[in-house]
Amino acid sequence: GAVVSQHPSRVICKSGTSVKIECRSLDFQATTMFWYRQFPKQSLMLMATSNEGSKATYEQGVEKDKFLINHASLTLSTLTVTSAHPEDSSFYICSALSLMKTYNEQFFGPGTRLTVL
Amino acid sequence: AQSVTQLDSQVPVFEEAPVELRCNYSSSVSVYLFWYVQYPNQGLQLLLKYLSGSTLVESINGFEAEFNKSQTSFHLRKPSVHISDTAEYFCAVSEGNQGGKLIFGQGTELSVKP
Numbered sequence: 001g002a003v004v005s006q007h008p009s010r011v012i013c014k015s016g017t018s019v020k021i022e023c024r025s026l027d028f029q030a031t032t033m034f035w036y037r038q039f040p041k042q043s044l045m046l047m048a049t050s051n052e053g054s055k056a057t058y059e060q061g062v063e064k065d066k067f068l069i070n071h072a073s074l075t076l077s078t079l080t081v082t083s084a085h086p087e088d089s090s091f092y093i094c095s096a097l098s099l100m101k102t103y104n105e106q107f108f109g110p111g112t113r114l115t116v117l
Numbered sequence: 118a119q120s121v122t123q124l125d126s127q128v129p130v131f132e133e134a135p136v137e138l139r140c141n142y143s144s145s146v147s148v149y150l151f152w153y154v155q156y157p158n159q160g161l162q163l164l165l166k167y168l169s170g171s172t173l174v175e176s177i178n179g180f181e182a183e184f185n186k187s188q189t190s191f192h193l194r195k196p197s198v199h200i201s202d203t204a205e206y207f208c209a210v211s212e213g214n215q216g217g218k219l220i221f222g223q224g225t226e227l228s229v230k231p
Contacts, residue, residue: 032217043221093160097217104217110160
């Protein structure tokens with residue numbers, strides 16, 4: 001199956017700093033990637049849809065200036081959490097939509113655990 | 118707007134017992150349906166999916182789910198669970214005209230006890 005990687009898997013940072021998370025589709029091209037956020041014992045909440053070569057589409061309530069998304073190539077999308085604060089601590093998961101299938105299927109990365117001190 | 122409801126937040130069950138995890142959805146158009154499993158501190162793994170055709174779909178590790186259009190349900194079942202099935206299970210729906218966007222249920226924590 002299609003493989004999606006995320007880097008880093010864990011990151012701890014100080015309040016006020018920015019953190020970049022990478023999402024890569026390793027063996028397929030993805031014009032569309034999704035970014036999710038998951039709090040402990042909760043479901044995944046879609047934050048934004050990342051489209052290669054264009055601006056991301058953010059879900060209602062997600063601050064686009066705080067969560068910067070860049071999808072510069074068909075295999076890489078990045079999420080930058082700017083001026084992170086403790087309430088941004090969460091598990092961030094990306095997924096990539098495969099172009100090779102006849103239906104829309106998302107392949108998920110392993111997630112990134114962000115802890116803001 | 119579409120939504121997904123997983124009726125049970127936690128399901129404790131003994132090893133080798135049968136289990137059913139319930140999922141209901143609401144949508145006015147055709148949908149694709151998915152079950153994902155998540156182990157602690159890991160991403161999501163696709164367990165099985167319904168796209169079209171036979172309403173009963175199966176996974177390689179003994180799980181099955183049946184799409185019931187009239188009841189708008191996609192319940193997940195396994196006739197005999199193992200300790201290793203302990204995980205969080207998410208039901209998800211994608212509408213055909215939403216560009217692959219998934220809406221997730223709240224999740225069900227399956228806990229298999231010896």
